[in-house]
Amino acid sequence: MPDLSRRIHDDELMDDLSRPESEFIQAYREIAKFNRYLGGVRAIERFLSTIEGGLLLDVGAGACDIGDALAKHGRWRSVGLDLNDQGLRLARDSWVVVGDAFELPFPENSFDVVTASLFFHHLSDDDCVRVLQNMYKVARRRIIVNDLHRHHLAYLSTVLMTQLFSGSLMVRNDGPLSVRRAFRMNELAEIAQRAAINARIYRSFPYRLVLVADK
Secondary structure (H helix, E strand, C coil), rough: CCCCCCCCCCHHHCCCCCCCHHHHHHHHHHHHHHHHHHHHHHHCCCCCCCCCEEEEEEECCCCCCHHHHHHCCCEEEEEEEEEHHHHCCCCCEEEEEEEEEEEHHCCCCCCEEEEEEHHHHCCCCCHHHHHHHHHHHHHHEEEEEEECCCHHHHHHHHHHHHHHHCCCCCHHHHHHHHHHHCHHHHHHHHHHHHCCCCCCCECCCCCEEEEEECC
């Protein structure tokens, strides 16, 4: 069992945009299944139930599976933003923008809700602060950050599931590493505090943490 007392910052294969497109496509399709069946979509939906709907921005959207799932219900129009256009080409019900989370190409208060799912663990703490501030600027009502909980059972479960059910080299490598790069509740709370944003941190089954802040 690796030391999970603190975040590590080893590079994931997914962070290397020079890797073959086929690797990204396979990984994005598997991640979409994990989000659908293991709480990724639910972690976002849970904190949208009190808002009637509107325009949503998903930062670091990957293949836009979260935004697509929300858009299917008809209440939300979803925009997915990512630097890697390979994933964005898989979007079905989302509008897509190739863009940088550090320089969001939108005016302030452009979106009712701004979300990020499984994106923050790719960033350093300092970069998380910067991206969180950018998300808050372009949101009108709420920001929601959904990421992994750095926990021993989460790590063991991820190792087991990726070895048994994944055919993707990227997912098998990055899945367990993502848990080691992920967060504890106090760490997300500290990031929000450094960003000067009044946020609440929730656990979401299984092994997700969700940061929520209203304007």
